[in-house]
Amino acid sequence: MANNRSVDRRSYLTACGAVGLTALAGCSGDDGGDGQETITIGSDIPYPPFEYRTESGELTGFDVDIAEAVFADQLGYDYEFQETGFDGIIASLNNANFRVIMSAMTINEERAERVDFSDPYFTAYQTVLILDDGEIGELDDLRGETVGVQRGTTGEAAAESLQSDFDGELTIQSYDQITGAFDALLNNQVSAVINDNTVSGEFASENDAVVFLEGDGVAADREDAPPYLTLTIEEYGIAFRQDDDDFREEVNGALATLREEGTYDEIYSEYFSA
Secondary structure: OOOOOOOHHHHHHHHHHHOEEEOOOOOOOOOOOOOOOEEEEEOOOOOOOOOOEEEEEEEEEEEHHHHHHHHHHOOOOOOEEEOOOOOOOOHHHHHOOOEEEOOOOOOOOHHHHHEEEEEOOOOOOOOEEEEEEOOOOOOHHHOOOOEEEEEOHHHHHHHHHHHHEEEEEEEOEEEOOHEEEHHHHOOOOOOOOEEEEEHHHHHHHHHOOEEOOOOOOOOOOOOOOOOOOOOEEEEEEEEOOOHHHHHHHHHHHHHHHHHHOOOOHHHHHHHHHH
């Protein structure tokens, strides 16, 4: 989201010529301008509309703008995004390669055994993306077919659950990045992609050949549920090492302030309003 709040930092980023490590704090080292720590944020990029690069190479997205509002505007830290693969992102956090994870990460019990999460900051749903002119018309049509997912994600877990429901009659093809699964769908290498609704929706908005699979799902009774089949209801959180309680509480306070002051809604509307 291009807004007055963040343009100066991003202009500085462009001037610095950052490539792999996207610094929003300056180009000189680990400390911000006032000598305090620069907060490093592990993220799997691209994953639009949460984190992705513009044609000019500028990092943007919902997570990026929330990070600006939380770490810079509310807490006064400098910060930088560090690109990393999602499958190993928790191990990298616990190896101290970065301070937090902010990468559209769903809070679940398995992950909570290895990291601590902030309060939830986003609700998402696992959904099924299909070809508009394909042969998949309902969920059961996926029996005997192949679905694409991103490795290590809750989309992969949802596919595994569906595979169990189908008594094994479902093949799962996992990709390092979700773009690989989307490309496979367009090339008829998979019959569907199971993934977060907002990310799949972003892809569908740019590709007329794909649509969401319709039908009643687990979120059908929710007032804010999307108008297509949902396999799960999930919440995203910022992940911390389990010895970082004080900082996690700082961030929780900042997230609460964003909601109270209306900043969260402003950022949300830039990416998700119809």
